[in-house]
Amino acid sequence: MALFDRSPADVSVYEVSLRDGLQNERATVPLRGKIRLLDALVASGLKRIEITSFVSPKWIPQLADADDLAEHVKPPPGVSFSALCPNAKGLERARAAGIGEIAVFLSVSETHNKKNVNKTVADTLAAFEETIGPAREAGMRVRGYLSTVWGCPYEGDVDPKKALAIARKLVDTRCR
Numbered sequence: 001m002a003l004f005d006r007s008p009a010d011v012s013v014y015e016v017s018l019r020d021g022l023q024n025e026r027a028t029v030p031l032r033g034k035i036r037l038l039d040a041l042v043a044s045g046l047k048r049i050e051i052t053s054f055v056s057p058k059w060i061p062q063l064a065d066a067d068d069l070a071e072h073v074k075p076p077p078g079v080s081f082s083a084l085c086p087n088a089k090g091l092e093r094a095r096a097a098g099i100g101e102i103a104v105f106l107s108v109s110e111t112h113n114k115k116n117v118n119k120t121v122a123d124t125l126a127a128f129e130e131t132i133g134p135a136r137e138a139g140m141r142v143r144g145y146l147s148t149v150w151g152c153p154y155e156g157d158v159d160p161k162k163a164l165a166i167a168r169k170l171v172d173t174r175c176r
Helices: 017-024 031-043 066-072 088-097 110-117 121-130 132-137 160-172
Strands: 048-053 080-084 101-107 141-147
Touching: 017 031, 017 048, 031 048, 031 066, 048 066, 066 080, 066 088, 080 088, 088 101, 088 132, 101 110, 101 121, 110 121, 110 141, 121 132, 121 160, 132 141, 141 160
Parallel strands: 048 080, 080 101, 101 141
Antiparallel strands: none
16 A cells, blocks of 8 residues: 555554553552552563553543652563653653653544543644653653544544654654
């Protein structure tokens, strides 16, 4: 397919259940339980694990212990831990907790992005300036990723050209 002719030969898979999975649970998993889950994920052979998100506990109370989790766990050799940092305050918390890699994200779908982060896609990309540059200047790795690439629960199918155009904008920010 011509649209994907310039796609990379390899991709990296990041495990996100500690963040994306647990943030959707009604009950909050205690810190000890999160550490046990993380230990099991590492023991299973996973090499890249997104352990939490530095977001306001007001919006995602299940991740209110992000600082404690990040301070209590260190990746073994050959494994990297990262955390989602949607804004400058999240970046500040991640730095204080010793996180070496952060992630930023946005949705390809305007509706999903607006419902998720209360911003348009363009506004989200602009807001990354307060996170990506300062993180890179601090020596942190920055990974960018997209949600609703193939489809949106609100808008239905997503145009692959739109997804690629937004992905290119993320690449232009020098995200991995």
